[in-house]
Amino acid sequence: MKKNIAVVMGGYSSEVDISLKSGNVVYNYLDKEKYKVYRVHILLNKWVVVDENNNEYPINKHDFSVQINNNSITFDCVFNAIHGAPGENGMLLAYFELLGINHTSAPFYQMALTFNKRDTLSVVRQYKIPTAIAVYLNKGDNIDVKAIISKVGLPCFVKPNNAGSSFGISKVASEDNMMAAIEKAYQEDNEILIESFLDGTEVSVGVIQYKGETKVLPITEIVSENDFFDYEAKYEGKSQEITPAxxxxxxxxxxxxxxxxxYEILGMSGFSRSEYILVNGEPHFLEMNTVPGLTQESILPQQAAEAGISLTALFGNAIEVALKKDTIV
Known part of the structure; x- marks a missing residue:
């Protein structure tokens, strides 16, 4: 009997449209001979199953079931394709874990930890992982621009602490531009970090669970036409992504x-894609994405293809790994 698989997509953040693209790719490539696959839009104003004719069926949030043509459908597994909140920050996954529904991501705490850039950096630094020098700010803190620059130098990067797809990030080259960059970051999040510029080669590497082992995928070199790997570079063709690096x-x-x-320090499972800067051959960790882009053009699928893993195999493996996990209830 086919397993019922919910591919959740959308979300509550600026990444909603990107997530919908990723989710639809997962939906299209999952093996329909093996699984009965449903598209589930998790949006601020509605949770709905969307069929091939774009008919919508409301999700019952009490048990994550849906009524379609008088049939009550429950799900054996959830494929998480939500970038940002509530899928990548652990909130939705805690809900699934309380309901005893298996999902393709790491446990909710690991997802929450890795979504918070400064908490992630605090953990990996304890294990002597090189990182950039950083200053952390919460909205309402006094801002001493000269003191910040004295610590991190120029140029530097100003980032929202909890955001993805490079939303709200600025590269700051002069003191005069610092406050505008901070305000831009605060539009995405109430917590920000300001990091020193690392002069080197940027690479991205996926780590996944595949066929019973932790697998490091081929490395991608990022060559941005812009000042850094920003939204345009990621999604509008303003970069070269060279695999293998x-x-x-x-x-x-x-x-x-x-x-x-x-990956192991942070207690991860499922998909991950982390960014590093190679400075004189030494990797410096920047951040981890636990729901990376999953379209054909996205980096992790490119890396999987280089490793000889098709999208159908990549997504199907994630489902099979998730189905074997023990649920809380």
Missing amino acids: RISDEATKRVQKMAKKV
């Missing part, structure tokens, strides 16, 4: 070893 064998091994170590 044009780095030495030694640097490749260092990144792979560190990426696997960080």
Whole structure:
């Protein structure tokens, strides 16, 4: 009997449209001979199953079931394709775990931890993982621009603490531009971080659970046409994403070893894609994405393809791994 699979997509953040694209790719590539797959839009104003004709059926939030043509449908597993809140920050996953529904992401606490950039950095630093120098601010804090620059230097990056897809990020090259960058970041989040500029090669590496083991995928080199790997570079073709990365064998091994170590330090499972800057051959960890883009053009699927893993195999494996997990209830 086919398992009922809910592909959740959308979300409550600026990444909603990107998530809908990712979710539809997952929906299209999951093996329909093996699974009965449903598209579930989780949006601020509605939770609905959307069929092939764009008919909508409301989700019962008490048990995450749906009534379609007088049939009550429950789900054996949820494929999480929500970038940002509430899928990537752990909120929705805590709900599924309370209901005893298996899902493809890490447990809710690990998702919440990795979504918070400064908490993630605090953890990995304890394990001697190199990172940028950083200053943290909460909305309402006094801002001493000169003191910030004295610590992190120029240029530097100003980022929302809890946001993805490079929304709200600025590269600041002069003191005069610092306050505007801080205000831009505060539009996305009440917590921000300001990090030193790392001068080196940017790479991105996926780590997943695949066929019973933790697998590090081929590394991608990021070459942005813009000042950094911003939204335009990520989604509007303003970058080259070169897989495998044009780095030495030694640097490749260092990144792979560190990426696997960080994945394990943070207690991850399911998908992850982490960003590093190679400074004189030494990887410096930037951040981890636990619901990375999943379209054909996205980095992690590119890496999977380089490793000989099709989208159908990649997504189906995630379902099979999730189905084997023990649920809380």
